[in-house]
Amino acid sequence: MIESVHPSSPETRGAPVRGVIFDLDGTLADTLHDIMHALNTALRSVSRRPADADQVRAWVGDGLPTLCRKAAPDADEGTLAALVEAARTAYAAHPYDRARLYAGIREALTALAERHVPLAVLSNKPHDLTIRTIDGLGIGDLFHPVRGCVSEADRKPAPGPALAIAQGWGLTAASIVLVGDSATDIATARAAGMRCVAVKWGFRDAAELRAAKPDYLISEPAELIRVLTEWPVDA
Structure with a gap:
């Protein structure tokens, strides 16, 4: 309609x-599952709990740095920088597999x-x-x-x-x-x-x-x- x-x-x-x-x-x-895979790979690398599909769906749209901030709102700047870099690396390895x-x-x-x-x-x-x-x-x-x-x-x-x-x-x-x-x-x-x-x-x-x-x-x-x-x- x-x-x-x-x-x-x-x-x-x-x-x-x-x-x-x-x-x-x-x-x-x-592209949700590729983004979720990259984010969760990054979250695990900094000992954070992975996000589910509904959470990632609500967070996407404003770029990787903002996505990572939403996934780890209490992270300090060093942890956040590491999270963004890990997500970028994981995403670059598998940008459209799913x-x-x-x-x-x-x-x-x-x-x-x-x-x-x-x-x-x-x-x-x-x-x-x-x-x-x-x-x-x-x-x-x-x-x-x-x-x-x-x-x-x-x-x-x-x-x-x-x-x-x-x-x-x-x-x-x-x-x-x-x-x-x-x-x-x-x-x-x-x-x-x-x-x-x-x-x-x-x-x-x-x-x-x-x-x-x-x-x-x-x-x-x-x-x-x-x-x-x-x-x-x-x-």
């Missing part, structure tokens, strides 16, 4: 969509590419692991560019990386839609002056997404084609 939540301003609401930026984790692919594209994502991406809509990935995952994961999932040729996090200053919801993608495409921010599964993605779109579609199949529940006020909230990838090609949709 397509749900209209918080439509953009009248100036952008009726404008055609010229480009689409996708989040990775929880949007294109279910990752799977969500059902219907490949078809939706292919349909957009056939319409010559430029597509990009913007993730808070480390940049090198973002590229490796997208390539490992077999969809790297559909995205230009693929961009992960290269510095804390560029971490979503900072708008700079999204705006850099728009500039690289030669498009205005208002002509681009950001697709994601978290309040962080929605905040990124708003900060950049872009429109936003939130997805229900990811790591956050629908109530949290509604509260963050995306333009649309969708239930399955097939709905993405209608939203992006017919915007605005009479949901």
Whole structure:
């Protein structure tokens, strides 16, 4: 079901969509178990109790350092630094072993590419692991560019990386839609002056997404084609 939540301003609401930026984790692919494996490997290395899937699902989305802080909130700076480094090392060894594209994502991406809509990935995952994961999932040729996090200053919801993608495409921010599964993605779109579609199949529940006020909230990838090609949709 397509749900209209918080439509953009009248100036952008009726404008055609010229480009689409996708989040990775929880949007294109279910990467939870790879992230959980890396985190728990790191937690064990500093004699901490491993986290379960529900905990990790609630914590992901803001990058490895924040994930580690949430997993060990009472850790001192030295322990936290060791935890982050151990998680990064474990994740680099197995970034997409258990990752799977969500059902219907490949078809939706292919349909957009056939319409010559430029597509990009913007993730808070480390940049090198973002590229490796997208390539490992077999969809790297559909995205230009693929961009992960290269510095804390560029971490979503900072708008700079999204705006850099728009500039690289030669498009205005208002002509681009950001697709994601978290309040962080929605905040990124708003900060950049872009429109936003939130997805229900990811790591956050629908109530949290509604509260963050995306333009649309969708239930399955097939709905993405209608939203992006017919915007605005009479949901």
